[in-house]
Amino acid sequence: MELVAIVTILALGQFVLFSIQVGSMRGKHGVKAPAMSGHPEFERMFRIQQNTMEQLVVFVPTLWIFAQYVDSQWAAGLGLVFIIGRFVYRSSYLKDPAKRSMGFTITFLPTAVMLVWGLIAVLRHYF
């Protein structure tokens, strides 16, 4: 499970990086807390970070269940695709929010595959 732990830490580290960038944009554009709007670039970076959190809430437990009941090396590989997809999502969203779908799909697909495949594997293990 070491590979799965490494991928988990990298995905969480990526989210920490995005969170720091939300803070930087806050400073850069003078958006004072608790305001969460006021400048387009800040709002984009905030939505990128929020969407990444929504994905992580599903991704992390799914990754570990999949690693446990299917295969830990496949889990680590699909997890890497997730991380790459998030970087694509971030850079395309910052340029133009309307073009965020490809990056979104690259992150969402590995999670969806692990969720469905994981469910089937656990069900077969149980019955």
Added chain:
Amino acid sequence: MELVAIVTILALGQFVLFSIQVGSMRGKHGVKAPAMSGHPEFERMFRIQQNTMEQLVVFVPTLWIFAQYVDSQWAAGLGLVFIIGRFVYRSSYLKDPAKRSMGFTITFLPTAVMLVWGLIAVLRHYF
């Protein structure tokens, strides 16, 4: 722990469903990203999804600690109540946000029970 893994996947799958519905409402009512407001139905679905995420952040670790230190079948049963409560919360919130409290309680109670009972069980295990 298979039952707990199944319930975890179902609860995460429910959240994915809610997230997809937020996206659909965005399209239906023409609310363009990064905006998070602009139409009542979109705002309701967004709050349902956000509140579900807040609940999941507590629910998932609590479920597994409870399963480990108390009982995994009880954990799975209480987890099912959580999922049912979230569907009740979703449909009542969409009709009228003021009537969201019953669905909220059905989801919150299983988590609160597992949190308190889990803490007592771990403390007794330790001392």
Added chain:
Amino acid sequence: MELVAIVTILALGQFVLFSIQVGSMRGKHGVKAPAMSGHPEFERMFRIQQNTMEQLVVFVPTLWIFAQYVDSQWAAGLGLVFIIGRFVYRSSYLKDPAKRSMGFTITFLPTAVMLVWGLIAVLRHYF
């Protein structure tokens, strides 16, 4: 791992407390769902709760990986610092959002230390 489970439950319980306080402020200041703004005190408490959730998403998995690959007693100790830091963050943010940085740092540092130290430990374990 009992100490780590106890710290996890306490951190999740703290977040539940913050969430309840968001609900109370909603009632106190007449901010009706699905609105997420309308009164400064409500907005501050909401941001405190949201930021705590963002921290928890990273903190919980990091705590357990660190406990597994480095040391579970150190994990529990650093976890306690996280919880204390969140209380400091909450009270200073409520007084003045501009003075939230110390409380933020007290929570963020334990997570950052466990993330980096955990990664090094897992990598050394693997290679």
